Amino acid sequence: MCMTELMKNDDCGIRAMSEMATSIVREHFDPLIGKAQNDYMLSLFQTESSIKEQLENGSRYFFVRDADRNVGFLAFYPKEHGMYISKFYLYKTERGKGYAHKMLDYVINEAKKAGKNCIELNVNKRNSACQVYEHLGFRIIRSVKNDIGHGFFMDDYVYRLDI
DSSP states (O other), rough: OOEEEEEOOOOOHHHHHHHHHHHHHHHHHHHHHHHHHHHHHHHHSHHHHHHHHHHHHEEEEEEEEEEEEEEEEEEEOOSSSSSEEEEEEEEEEGTTTTHHHHHHHHHHHHHHHOOOOOOEEEEEEEOOOHHHHTTTTOOEEEEEEEETTTEEEEEEEEEEOOO
């Protein structure tokens, strides 16, 4: 497995990332939060223009690859005290194969290089991935409910892993 970083001037890569993100996120979150909210969130966070803007504002996106194929993607950026994971996704068929551990190890190494002492991420309270993050060593530090517009809310746990 390897991480291939997406560069902000790679229009073809950005398009491929948007397509992959839409596919994975739609499959996982449509049943969880509903198609209408998921469509809205995808339009905010996973369009080509949104990904490009995130890259220009310091987010780092990575294709998670095994051999010659993408198995998922990852995005993170530095915050005050820690590294924040904004995207941590695998295709459904690739889950349970140890990729999540390797993805997290990569983020931990990048956080340490940046002088950060923890990693944080938000997870929908009803997301089955909560168990995965807890297995990886994350702990819940608070609960948040954010209004994202159009009558939609993100009802999440904030998880932290001290490194």
